[in-house]
Amino acid sequence: MNKNNKICHASIHRGLLASAILTGLGIAPVQAFEIDTGSQDVSVRFDNTVKLNYAQRVQSADSKLANAWNNNDGDRNFSSGSPVAQRVDVLSELDVAFKKTAGFRVSANSWYDHAYDDVGSFNPSTNQLNDGKPDSRHLSGYAERYNNGPSSEILDAFLFGNTEVGDESLLSGRLGKTTQYWGESVLSFTHGVSYGQSGLDISKALAVPGTEAKELFIPRTQLSTNFTINPQWSIGAQYFLDWNAARIPESGTYLGFNDGIQSGGHNLSIIGAANPLFGEAGPLGANQFLRLQNGHTYTPDKTGDFGLMAKWSPAWLDGTLGFYYRKTSDILPNVVLHPTAVGPAQLISGVVGSYNQFYADDIDIYGISLSKNIEGVSVGLDVNYRHNMPLSSVAATVSQAAAAAGTPGFISSFNGENAVARGNTVHAVLNGLATFGNTPVWDSSSLLVELAYSRWLSVTDNEQLFKGEDWYHGIDKVSKDNYVLGMNFNPTWYQVFPGINMYMPVSYTVGLSGDSSVQMGGNTGTGSYSVGVGMDVHDEYRFDLKYVANFGDFDMCKSPGSVGRPGDGATPGVNGSYSCVVGQPTTFAGSSAQISDRGMVTATFKTTF
Template identity: 30%
Template sequence: MNNQRGLATFTRAALATAICAALPLSSASAMQFDLGDSQWRARWDNTIKYSLAYRLHGQDSAITDSPTAGGLYPNIQSQGDNNFDRGLVSNRLDVFSEFDLSTANYGLRVSGAAWYDDVYNKNTDSGLQEDFLDDTRELHGRDAEILDAFVFVRGAVGESSQGTLRLGRHSLIYGESLFYGGNGIANAQGPSDIVKLLSVPGTQFKEILRPVNQISGQLQINPQLSVGAYYQFEWERSNLPGAGSYLSDVDAVGEGSGSLFTVFGSETRHGKDIEAKDSGQGGLQVRYKPEDTELELGFYAAQYHDKAPSGLYLDVPSLATYRQVFAEDIKTVGASFSTASGPFNFAGEASLRWNAPLVSNLQVVAPGMAADNSDDALYAKGKTAHINLSTIYLLPPNQLWDGGSVIAELAWNRTLSVTDNRAALDSNTTRDATALRVLAEPAYFQVADGLDLSVPMGFGVVLDGRSSAVSKAGFGNSHAGDWSIGLKATYLQRWDFGINYVNFFGKKGAGLREDGDFSYEQSLADRDFVSVYVKTTF
C-alpha cells in the first residue's frame, strides 16, 4: 500500500463522506409492511456504512524488533505492526440488516451483517508475510453472519405478573457495567467484539456483546421485584483481532493464528485449540426496587466458560504445535446498585469468581502429560474479586453546549488466592489493578437546518497495577491507555457522519518480555490512527 496513494484515497473519501452528509434527503423511514387488519406488525431496517482508517506513523523498532519468549519466537507479536506501513489500514463497507415481526404477545427478530474491507483483500506491506492469513482475511476482510435470530412471547403470568421469554440467538447483559464488562458480572453473559472495542475506544460494553443460542426469561412479579434467568446452548469465542491485523499485538492469539518459526529453523504450527464445551453456561438475577425510592438493587449468580484464550500450550519435544486453551466452569456471584440524583445516575457492582483462569505464561506439554481446560489445566486458577463504579451526568444546556453527557467508570480487581498451578502465574503481574475510562460528549442541536453535532472525547488508562485476575479487557498495560477526540454529525435523522482520532499512550514496548511474561507496556504506541465514516439507514 503506497503511502501517497493511501493518503490521496483517504482525503478524497473523507471529502466525499462530508459531501454526502450534507445532501438534502428526506426523513428516515424503515420499510414497514402493510399486513391489513392483522394485529401483526413487520419492519425491515437496513444500515449501510462506509469507513476508512489511516495510520499516522510508521513502525517503531522498539516494538517490532523486541525479542520475545526467551528468543525462541522472533516477531511473534509484531506482524500486525509490520503488515501496515503509514497509510490506509482499512477501507471498509458494512451492511447491517434487521427484520422484526411482532404482535402484542408474540414476535421474532432476525438480523445479520456483511462486510468487505479492500485493504485485507490485498497484499500486506510486510516483507515477512506477503498475504494475510486466511482466517484473518475472512474476519476482517470479507464475510457475512447471522446475529440475532430468536422468537419471543410476552404477557401476563397469573393475576399480577408480566413475563417475557426469548428462544434463539440473542444477547443479554446483567449488572451495571458500562465499559469494563470483562471485569464485571456481564463477563458471564456472552462473547464480545474486541475488534470493535479497539477500533472505537469508549464503546460501551453493551454494544460489543455478541448473541449466542440460548433461552432467557424475565418475570416482573410486581413493580418492586423481578427475576430473570438464562441457559446457553452453545459456546462461542470472542472476536479478537485476527493475527496480523492492524490492532493485533500477539500473533499466536486470535483468529488466523499461524505458524511460528523458532531460532532453530523449525516451524511451530497452530494446532487444534482446546475449546470450551457448549453445555454448562447459565445464570440468574433478582432485581429489587424499594418502594418510593430511586434505588434499584440486583443480585446475580452464573457459571460460564472463558470466551478469550486462558492460556497457550506448547507441545514438546518437537515444538511442533501450539494451542490456545479456553477455561471451563468459572463460577461467579455478585450484587449491584443503581440510583439517580438530579442530573446524575450512580451505579456500581461487586462480584467474586471461583475456578477463574489467572494471567499465565506459555505452558510446555511433554509427551504423555495430561493437559486440558478443566481438571488437568496447566494455567493458573484462583479466586478473584471485582468492583465497577460508574456515573452518568447529563450536561445542562449553557453557552458551551446544548446538552450531552459525561460517562465514567472506575474498575478494580484483586486475586484473592491462587488455587491451582501457582508456578504458571505470570511473574510480572500484581495482586491488584485499577483502571478508569471517561467519555464526554457535548452536543449541539440544529447547528444548521436538520443538522445536529456532537464532540466525543474519550480517555482510558490503567491507573495502577498489572492485573493477574483479568487478561486484557482494559487491563492489558500499566500506567498507559488511549485517548480520542472526534466529531459526529446527524443530518435529518437519516445520515450520520463521523471522524475520530485515536492515540495510544504510555511506555512503548512489545506486549511480551524476553522471559515470555507480559510486559504491560503499550504495545500499540506506534499505531495512532484517524478514522472517518458515513452511515445511513433505510
C-alpha cells in the first residue's frame, strides 16, 4: 500500500461520518470555485457561502423560568411569536497552494441579525446594570457584536506545507489559526479525547441539536505537525499559542441560560432574607434584590497547552487505533462569590459584594481511539482518562471563618483558579454510522447513534464544593456513572421534482442515566431535539425548515427553611438550613433545562458561489 492509499484508508471513517452528519444537518457539500492562475503550479480557490436564517419563538414562557432572577433575561426579551433570529451570514474562504505542497488558507465570517436591533429586558430584576441600577434595555458589547452586528471575524488563518520523506513517509505542518480534532467522538463535545483542543460554540450546539462536535470548534493559534511514517504508523503533535473559551449564549440573548456568566454577565441577584450568604435572616426583606457585581475573569495562559498523537493501522485490524496525550486548559467557566458586610451604602445600591469568573488549567488527558468498519457499520470508539479535571461544583463562597469550620460550599481565599473541585475521571464514547438503501418509505437514509459515558474516580481538591457529596441536595447531584444517548437520522428522497432532492433530518439527545461529574456532561432526562424538512435544489441551493426544542427538569423552592427546619435549597449554607426563596428555582438539571420553554421554528436558506 503506498502512502496515498494509506492516508485515504485512515480517513475513510471520518469522511463517511462527516458526509452523513453534514447532510443530516442540512449542509450539502459543494465544489470550491477554482480561479485560473495561468500556472499549473499555483492553485487558488475562493468561495463565498451565504446563509439566511429566520427563527421564531413558538413556545410560551414558563412562568417559573421567566421569574428566575439569574436565568430569565433571554426569556423576557423574546415573547412567543416574536422573531429570535433574522440573520445573514457570509462565510468567505481563500485557499492558495503552490505545487500542492505549501500555501495558506484564510477564512472569515461576517454577519448581521436584525432581530437583535432593539433587544433589551424590561424586567426590573434584569441582571444588567447601568450605574448600579437595573438597565431596562441593554446587551453587552460582546453580545451586540456576535449576536447583532454587523460584524465579522477571521476564522482560519494559517500557513501549511508538506514534503515527502523517502518512499513511504510524508511530513506536514501548519502554523497559525486553525483547528485539529482528535479521536472518534461525533456528537459529544464533552466526553471525547478532543475536549479542550479549541473553544466550542455552545450557542450553535443549543440552537442546532445534532451538530457534529468538530463543527463547533473555534480556530485556535497553534503550531502542529503530522508525520506519516509508513502505511501502518503516523504521529502528530501540536503546541498552542493562544487559548479560547467556549462561547456560551450571552445574557439577554434568546438562548442565554445564565445571566451572570461570560462577557454579558454584569451581576448575580441574591436575596435579602433567608440567604445562605448572610445566615438565618438577612439584613432586609425577602423581596429585596441584592446583587454581586461581576468582577474579574481569570483566564489560563495563552501558551503551554500541547498534545501528542500516534495512529496505528495494522493490516490484521482492518482499522485504526489512536493513542493520545494532551495537556489542556478548561474552556467552561466557574464562578466564585465574594460577599461583603452589608452597611448603609450597600443597602442603598443593592450591591453587597462581587463575583469572579475563572477557567481551570493544568488538565491531563490520556486517550485511545478505534475506528473500524464492522458488518457495514462504521464504528468509532473514544476512551480517555482525565487527571486534575474540574468537577461539577457549587459556586464557591470566600469566607475564611466558614472554610475553617469545614462548611460545605466555602473556601478561605481565592487565587484565580482554586475555587472548584478537582479530581480524576474516565470518559468513553461509542458511535456507529449505518446507511440504508431504497425502501418503500425512502430512497436512502443514514443513521448515526452515539453513546457517551463518564465516571468520576476520585476527588482530589475542594471536596467541600463537589456536587457529588451527601450534603448537596440539588436535582443535578452528581452520580458515580452517567450515560448520554445521541442520534441523527436522515431519510432522503431523490428527484421528488426535477433537480430537487428532499430530506427529513431528525436529531435527538437525552441523558439516559445519572448526572455527569463534569460541566455540560449530561443529566438524566435532559436533552434536546429537532425535526425538519430540507430541500436541495440542483445541488446549489439548500432550504431547511426545523422545529428545535430543549427539555429538562428543575427544582423549585417551596419552603424557605430555618434553623432546625431545612428548606428546599441545594446547599446547607452557613447555618445548615438549606435556605432558598419561595418561587425561585434552586437548581437545574443541565443547561437545556434552563431553556426548556424556548422552542422555536427555524427557516434557513444556503448557497455557495
